[in-house]
Amino acid sequence: MQFKKVNSESVVQLVINSLTDAMLARELRPGDKLPTETELAESLGVGRNSIREAIKILVYLGVLEIRRAEGTFVCEGFTESMxxxxxxxxxxxxxxxxxxxxxxxxxxxxxxxxxxxxxxxxxxxxxxxxxxxxxxxxxxxxxxxxxxxxxxxxxxxxxxxxxxxxxxxxxxxxxxxxxxxxxxxxxxxxxxxxxxxxxxxxxxxxxxxxxxxxxxxxxxxxxxxxxxxxxxxxxxxxx
Structure with a gap:
């Protein structure tokens, strides 16, 4: 899976945009597991902190969910927080x-x-x-x-x-x-x-x-x- 690389301006937002683009393109679908923070950071050309912050925001919005010992997944279904x-x-x-x-x-x-x-x-x-x-x-x-x-x-x-x-x-x-x-x-x-x-x-x-x-x-x-x-x-x- 190839994500769009981002530049240094508003890095967290651009990471969010890149993940969103992958969902819109159906490269990431409901229930899919995301690559690890390290893999995403390398793929997008950004630091792990930016990846971590972007994931936190998408979790808050109900787009992603973190499952302990399993990883981060794209949510399945609609949540009120959206x-x-x-x-x-x-x-x-x-x-x-x-x-x-x-x-x-x-x-x-x-x-x-x-x-x-x-x-x-x-x-x-x-x-x-x-x-x-x-x-x-x-x-x-x-x-x-x-x-x-x-x-x-x-x-x-x-x-x-x-x-x-x-x-x-x-x-x-x-x-x-x-x-x-x-x-x-x-x-x-x-x-x-x-x-x-x-x-x-x-x-x-x-x-x-x-x-x-x-x-x-x-x-x-x-x-x-x-x-x-x-x-x-x-x-x-x-x-």
Whole structure:
């Protein structure tokens, strides 16, 4: 296996880049054992300390794992720690804005629903109705029940995401949900406090109907109504 040699600038990052390139090229695959620190240092033309630091970072990110007495291996499967760098990168992006996050969330939700429509089972759609009914009950308990309504809201959208049976989309969708968590919570809270809980439920009921009928004609508008109600946006902007 041949890794790209690196120069002296940002050596640790360049080691990370070289290992990442090997994974992208499928020269390193999930479950593969990495060469030893000495072998990597020789192959990349850098010191062992740089190799060690790069491996530590990739272990922290959930890309590599160290098995005692065995060596360092490429991880198999997704870990939650992989989400963190993407979230921080978006948070620290000065060009980011509320509108950008809302557009990202809407795009993800619409795409997830389109895929879910093609794959869901009758049992899954019945399960979605159970969650929808629980959301209606929680909304009826009044504005002080925000946490439970929001929980039901999340479970509803999670259930649709799981119907798609696509782990890659589900992972990216989780990032979008994490980034918009506060915004979505405040929207739900504001709608309940202003007596618009019925509107929130109606929007989700319409999403359920769209899933059942597979009629996508007003899906984008309906998705937007479940998260981006004007009263919610106004409340958030005023904070």
């Amino acid at each position: 989400i963190d760098p993407m979230i921080y990168g978006i948070i620290l992006d000065t060009s980011d804005s509320y509108e950008n996050l809302m557009e990202l969330r809407e795009m993800m939700e619409v795409g997830v629903m389109q895929i879910a429509m093609e794959k869901y089972t009758e049992e899954e759609i019945k399960g979605l109705k159970v969650i929808l009914d629980r959301m209606e009950r929680e909304i009826s308990k009044g504005p002080e029940n925000v946490e439970e309504v929001f929980k039901a809201d999340n479970e509803f959208h999670n259930a649709i995401s799981m119907m798609g049976e696509n782990p890659l989309i589900d992972k990216i969708n989780r990032v979008a949900k994490t980034l918009t968590h506060a915004i979505r919570f405040n929207t739900v809270k504001t709608m309940l406090e202003t007596g618009r809980g019925d509107e929130l439920f109606a929007a989700h009921q319409r999403l359920y109907q769209i899933m059942v009928t597979k009629d996508q004609s007003d899906m984008s508008t309906t998705v937007r109504n479940t998260y981006f109600a004007k009263v919610g946006i106004k409340a958030i902007e005023e904070q």
